[in-house]
Amino acid sequence: GDAEHLLLVTMHHIVSDGWSMSVLVRELTALYAAFHAGQVPTLAPLPVQYADFSVWQQEWLQGETLETQLAYWKEKLAGAPSALDLPTDRPRPPVQSHRGATVDVRIPPEVSQALKALAQREGATPFMLLLAAWQLLLSRYSGQDGISVGSPIAGRTQAETEGLIGFFINTLVLRARMEPRATFRELLAQVRGTTLAAYEHQHVPFEKLVETLQPVRDLSRSALFQAM
Known part of the structure; x- marks a missing residue:
């Protein structure tokens, strides 16, 4: 229309992540505001480009540094169950698909506040608290005492990368061991x-971790974890 327009932007996940979306919107907003006001747009110059980060990562993540990072994951995931055996109402298809549904869960404010207070008392974050509860629930349903959950992490550990559009995200495998006599507070401390x-060993790309650990591959399941 004469007064209203719609801008549609498509950006492939291979060159961007969730953080990148906010960078893109912030810069587009600044550019449009300058254009609308008849001013010359000014964006802060980028200290590095994504290619610089890529080169740094390849040069840094090798030799002793890589071995140290991998040694942690080898020890942490040694003996972990290859699959999360949750009871299902349908047979598992031979090849994993993405057919399914989503269920929104809303936590009442008073429960949310109580959870945050508990996390604070235990020196943990709300994420750690909810992760511990999630892993405990999965353990109850599966009957397994070892639960691995995948979790994305931003991967922008250098301040210079915060203004870049690119794919920095990585996936971590967080494993918890359930002790029959442990209290929830003890489980939370472990988690x-x-x-x-x-977080200290977040730099090993997930695909490198799979390549190194060589778990039993099954086309009906994702490797190393099936809950995220």
Whole structure:
């Protein structure tokens, strides 16, 4: 129309992640505001480009550094179950598909506040608390005492990367061991320690981890974890 327009932008996931979307929108907004005001747009110059990050990662993540990072994951995931055996109402298809549905879960404010207070008392984040509860629930349903859950991480550990559009995200495998006599607070402490250690060893690309650990492959399941 004369006064209203719609801009449609398509950007492939191979060159962008969720963080990149906010960068794109922020810069487009700044450029449009300058255009609308008849001003010359000014964006802060980027200190590095994605190619610089890629070169740095390839040069840094090798030799002793790579071995140290991989050693942590080898030890942490040694003996982990290859599959999460949840009871299902339908037979598993021979090849994994993405057919399914989503269910929104809304936590009442008073419960949310109580959870945050508990996390704070235990020196954990709400994410760690909910992860511990999620892993405990999966353990109850599956009857397994070892539960691995995948979790995305932004991967922007250098300040110079915060203004870049690119694919920095990585996937971490967070494993919890259920002890029959442990309290939930003890489980939360374990999950807290596991999560912090995983952040310290977040630089190994997930595909490199799969290549190194060589888990039993099954076309009906994703490797290393099936819950995220």
